[in-house]
Amino acid sequence: MQAGVRCPGSPEAAISRDPAPRLKAIDALRGLVIVLMALDHARDFFHAGAMTFSPTDLARTTPLLFATRWVTHLCAPLFSLLAGVGAWLRLQRPGETRASLSRYLVSRGLWLIVLELVVMRVAMNFSLSMAYPPLLLVLWVLGLSMLILAALVWLPLSVVLAGSLVVIVGHNLLDPIRAADLGQFAGVWRVLHEPGVLPVGGIVAVVGYPLVPWCAVMAAGYGLGPLFGALADVRQRRLVTMGIACCVAFLGLRLMNGYGDPAPWSVQPSAVLTVLSFLNTTKYPPSLAFLLMTLGPGLLLLAWMDRRAWPAGQPLVVFGRVPLFFFVSHFFVLHGLAAVAALATYGRAAAAFLWMPLPSMGGPAAAFPPGFGYPLWGVYAAWLAVLVLLWPACRRLAARRLARTWTSESGRVATRALGGGSRAGR
Structure with a gap:
């Protein structure tokens, strides 16, 4: 094959013929979200401090560690909001109805819950042993929220x-x-509002992400859906307006230091720590202040991204088109890298704890060497390694999806051209 000529079945060819009816800014923002999410999970698997204390504990954290955690707060709120937007965009497809969307949300929601209870347990624990409690986290709450949204789409x-x-x-x-x-x-x-231990039929699970208000964030994304069908300049202005409104509301609410977050901020020994205290809002469950603090900048970021051209092969767009694959896979990759690092650091002694959940994942801290873990630079190295290792598979999967979309769109155009695309003819 001559240089520069793309094979029709190759990922490059699929990417180059992107039908482009979708808003690539949404894919890019979703890609940024999961890339940042990988940084937070790299910290869970690698950072020595993650095994013993929270990065938002002002008595023990550092500004860089706090910032490493704080920037990833954007992930869950934006992912939930964009999932709701995605549901509305799906409803706009030719032939899609509320009934078909509702069925899709039910099946998708149940699948996410199964992934959380089975696949993610293996990824985090390298085991399905019930000796370690099931963790009901992001996929769990996204799945439940989709089940609720499946009913709400009729309203x-x-x-x-x-x-x-x-x-x-x-x-x-x-x-x-x-x-x-x-x-x-x-x-x-x-399950509804307070994280904690949940006994179910002799099994003790841990609810990390209660349903409220996450389901409302997804529903808000669905309710805002028509905004993403508006003209670009109108959409961008409204995104900026809403983003600024959220940021101003956060500042006002936080300055009042009353309603909106169960953990008030306080003056600290230094100005930097006082700022960190101000930003240290509650995520479990996400307080009003937390959601304003994250969704506001997120909406502004989406408006900024919407003003730019995003090639289909741009890394954030590619990652954002395969978010579930990336999410599940990056846990396996991180855990595998952590195992390799443990073997390199502790040698044969690592066999004693290699197949246990890490202390940061609820594993027994006493079974691990004192000071287990690595400096913060090791977290960033692991994060970059995950992105590099997953890139080829994500790129190929995204290209295949684009190829299927292109084929589907071409088929619809041909059907309409032949007069078979009207609802009356179906």
Whole structure:
């Protein structure tokens, strides 16, 4: 084959003929989100401090460590919001109906829950042993949120959007309700709003991501869907307006230091630590302040990305088109790299703890060597290694999806040209 000539079946050819009906800025933002998410998980697997304390513990953290964690706060809120936007965009496809969208959300939601309970346990623990409690985390809550959205799509968009905003703004009123005071309903409350231990049929699970308000964030994305069908300049102006409004609301709410977050900020021994205290909002469950602090910059970032051309082969776009594959795979890669690093550092002694969950994942700290883990530079090295290792597979998978989309779009055009594309003819 001559240089510069692309084979019709190659990833390069598929990328070059991208049908481009979708907003690549959304793919790029989603790609940025999962790339940042990989940084946070690299910290979980590699950083020595992650095994013993939270990076937002102002008594022990450093500004760089805090920033490494804080920037990844963007991930879950934006991923939930974009999942809702994606549901609305799916509804705009030719032939898509609310019924088919609802069925898709149910099947997708159940699949995500199964992935969390089975595949992610293997990725994090290298084992399905029930000696380690199941962790109900991001995929779990995304799956549950999709099940709820499957019902909400039957309601008017204005009702979905208004209801989601009410939940987002008002859910901190529920903070005084404690699962320990609810007796037999304690488990229900842990699933809904309070992280903690959840006994189920003799198995003890840990709810890290309660349903509220994550489901409302996804529903808000769906309610905002029509914005992404507007003209580009209109869409961008509104994104900027909403982003600025969220940022201003965050600053005002946080300065009042009352409602909006159960953990008030306080003056610290240094100005830097005081700023970190101000930014140290509650993620589990995400407070109103946390969501304003993350969704505001996220909307501004989306507006900025929307003003730029994004080639289909750009890395953020590629990663953003295969988010679930990247998410699941990067846990296996990180755990594998952590095992290799442990063998290189501790030699044969690593065999004693190599197949256990890391202390940061709930594993027994006493089974690991004192000071287990690596400096922060090791976290960034592992993060970059994951991106490099996953790039070829992500690029190929994204190209195949583009090829399928191109074929599907071509088929629709041909059908309409032959007069078979009307609803009356179906």
